[in-house]
Amino acid sequence: xxxxxxxxxxxxxxxxxxxxxxxxxxxxxxxxxxxxxxxxxxxxxxxxxxxxxxxxxxxxxxxxxxxxxxxxxxxxxxxxxxxxxxxxxxxxxxxxxxxxxxxxxxxxxxxxxxxxxxxxxxxxxxxxxxxxxxxxxxxxxxxxxxxxxxxxxxxxxxxxxxxxxxxxxxxxxxxxxxxxxxxxxxxxxxxxxxxxxxxxxxxxxxxxxxxxxxxxxxxxxxxxxxxxxxxxxxxxxxxxxxxxxxxxxxxxxxxxxxxxxx
Amino acid sequence: xxxxxxxxxxxxxxxxxxxxxxxxxxxxxxxxxxxxxxxxxxxxxxxxxxxxxxxxxxxxxxxxxxxxxxxxxxxxxxxxxxxxxxxxxxxxxxxxxxxxxxxxxxxxxxxxxxxxxxxxxxxxxxxxxxxxxxxxxxxxxxxxxxxxxxxxxxxxxxxxxxxxxxxxxxxxxxxxxxxxxxxxxxxxxxxxxxxxxxxxxxxxxxxxxxxxxxxxxxxxxxxxxxxxxxxxxxxxxxxxxxxxxxxxxxxxxxxxxxxxxxxxxxxxxxxxxxxxxxxxxxxxxxxxxxxxxxxxxxxxxxxxxxxxxxxxxxxxxxxxxxxxxxxxxxxxxxxxxx
Numbered sequence: 001x002x003x004x005x006x007x008x009x010x011x012x013x014x015x016x017x018x019x020x021x022x023x024x025x026x027x028x029x030x031x032x033x034x035x036x037x038x039x040x041x042x043x044x045x046x047x048x049x050x051x052x053x054x055x056x057x058x059x060x061x062x063x064x065x066x067x068x069x070x071x072x073x074x075x076x077x078x079x080x081x082x083x084x085x086x087x088x089x090x091x092x093x094x095x096x097x098x099x100x101x102x103x104x105x106x107x108x109x110x111x112x113x114x115x116x117x118x119x120x121x122x123x124x125x126x127x128x129x130x131x132x133x134x135x136x137x138x139x140x141x142x143x144x145x146x147x148x149x150x151x152x153x154x155x156x157x158x159x160x161x162x163x164x165x166x167x168x169x170x171x172x173x174x175x176x177x178x179x180x181x182x183x184x185x186x187x188x189x190x191x192x193x194x195x196x197x198x199x200x201x202x203x204x205x206x207x208x209x210x211x212x213x214x215x216x217x218x219x220x221x222x223x224x225x226x227x228x229x230x231x232x233x234x235x236x237x238x239x240x241x242x243x244x245x246x247x248x249x250x251x252x253x254x255x256x257x258x259x260x261x262x
Numbered sequence: 263x264x265x266x267x268x269x270x271x272x273x274x275x276x277x278x279x280x281x282x283x284x285x286x287x288x289x290x291x292x293x294x295x296x297x298x299x300x301x302x303x304x305x306x307x308x309x310x311x312x313x314x315x316x317x318x319x320x321x322x323x324x325x326x327x328x329x330x331x332x333x334x335x336x337x338x339x340x341x342x343x344x345x346x347x348x349x350x351x352x353x354x355x356x357x358x359x360x361x362x363x364x365x366x367x368x369x370x371x372x373x374x375x376x377x378x379x380x381x382x383x384x385x386x387x388x389x390x391x392x393x394x395x396x397x398x399x400x401x402x403x404x405x406x407x408x409x410x411x412x413x414x415x416x417x418x419x420x421x422x423x424x425x426x427x428x429x430x431x432x433x434x435x436x437x438x439x440x441x442x443x444x445x446x447x448x449x450x451x452x453x454x455x456x457x458x459x460x461x462x463x464x465x466x467x468x469x470x471x472x473x474x475x476x477x478x479x480x481x482x483x484x485x486x487x488x489x490x491x492x493x494x495x496x497x498x499x500x501x502x503x504x505x506x507x508x509x510x511x512x513x514x515x516x517x518x519x520x521x522x523x524x525x526x527x528x529x530x531x532x533x534x535x536x537x538x539x540x541x542x543x544x545x546x547x548x549x550x551x552x553x554x555x556x557x558x559x560x561x562x563x564x565x566x567x568x569x570x571x572x573x574x575x576x577x578x579x580x581x582x583x584x585x586x587x588x589x590x591x592x593x594x595x596x597x598x599x600x
Contacts, residue, residue, distance in 0.1 A: 013406050016409060125386075132377065159367075167460040169457075170457045180523075222416060227412070230410060238573070240577070252576065
């Protein structure tokens with residue numbers, strides 16, 4: 001069974017710096033999008049469950065330095081990887097990216113049975129790419145998964161929604177988007193790291209996958225970011241000593257009264 | 263572009279067939295846009311076989327000019343492919359300019375598919391929106407886990423926008439305002455329903471208020487020293503009429519369920535008042551609650567990062583201060599007005 005997991009490289013948001021209302025790229029480390037880590041672990045578990053000659057293929061749309069996170073994914077247990085990379089692909093929104101990724105699946109992994117995404121990327125937080133790829137490929141999709149298991153030729157997905165915990169069954173081939181799962185991404189061992197260093201990451205351009213230019217990057221986008229700015233920082237607050245609980249609480253209640261919530 | 267006319271609100275129904283709170287809130291920005299553009303507001307109800315006459319009336323009272331009711335067996339329960347196909351069909355036929363939806367896990371499921379089918383531009387998680395000088399909707403949303411704000415427009419039509427809960431208040435109802443109601447049954451020929459709901463377990467928290475909608479949240483972290491002390495968080499939340507939250511550390515330690523987790527891989531909340539009890543304030547937590555209006559922190563470490571973001575902080579032992587706070591609130595019958 002062929003499983004494809006889509007991973008995105010994002011800026012490490014715990015080390016973010018801003019300049020002129022935009023994130024500074026230089027000197028800020030990149031990381032695998034945290035929800036893609038859950039997608040990756042889910043894929044590795046599905047591979048184990050499916051057994052036989054099942055494989056996990058990484059598919060990433062990104063810059064050349066995205067190879068770092070791809071290697072990490074191979075070290076954890078993925079079998080092979082495709083990096084879709086080209087300056088023309090930059091500045092694409094989720095529509096443009098979805099068409100590019102769908103075309104990569106059609107041409108490179110057409111027999112993929114399960115396509116796994118992280119539910120949302122930390123940077124633009126749009127949460128649209130997975131279901132869009134599903135629609136373009138004519139596949140069913142499930143979002144907000146926290147667990148996925150094979151059940152014959154369907155996928156059983158546990159989903160957390162506002163209504164509660166839902167159990168879904170999806171016919172394969174299909175797309176599942178993972179939120180935080182009950183399990184973490186497994187750590188890699190030396191063997192994994194060595195394999196990652198030896199495995200060739202296939203780099204593909206839009207032309208390699210016959211992606212129509214009209215669908216690429218800004219031209220293929222349906223939305224546009226007009227401007228960005230930093231959220232204004234909170235002004236400093238009042239901090240008091242809590243050695244005497246009664247005194248501290250009186251001060252807290254006074255503050256709440258001043259703020260008109262009490 | 264100009265053959266796209268009208269402002270639509272795609273509503274969601276509660277389990278008992280009423281218009282959800284979030285759906286009602288959408289009428290406020292819908293009417294603002296409709297008024298500015300001189301275009302009618304249409305409320306869309308995906309009814310299936312249900313009787314939605316109450317929802318139809320309410321939409322009129324909230325200011326919709328028209329109501330479109332989508333009927334048919336296959337739309338009676340939520341199913342991603344049926345909803346995507348039905349909505350895309352009516353949108354492609356009627357060509358609304360703007361389509362507003364609540365930002366829920368349900369719309370996250372089907373709205374992107376509708377965007378592809380209608381070739382529209384979808385912008386999710388709007389915290390604000392308005393018409394810009396070019397007559398297009400400009401949406402304010404956040405990225406980089408709430409640290410950066412952005413202004414986004416759709417270059418395609420229709421403009422599809424999911425709006426965060428409580429980004430707008432509900433409009434006042436006008437009992438004498440009625441909307442014209444039209445029903446139609448979308449042609450779902452060729453529908454393949456390959457995703458099926460097997461079972462559902464309602465709500466996980468111990469009867470506590472839903473976290474994302476709460477105006478008051480009391481969250482606990484490692485500073486509570488052990489799961490046996492978490493009742494202090496629950497009691498304070500109950501005394502204040504708020505919801506219970508938790509840091510990732512205590513969720514990973516198994517003290518609390520993931521549904522209570524506030525933060526980067528948990529829920530993003532925006533209450534009026536947020537109590538951070540025994541939470542140090544790692545960035546991954548802060549990004550989940552940074553837009554809280556008033557942040558109150560109690561932590562024994564005066565250097566805890568949470569104090570940089572708190573409006574009021576107490577440096578002390580959470581397990582000693584919180585019982586006293588609960589006692590005082592109960593004794594004095596204190597109520598937070600939010």
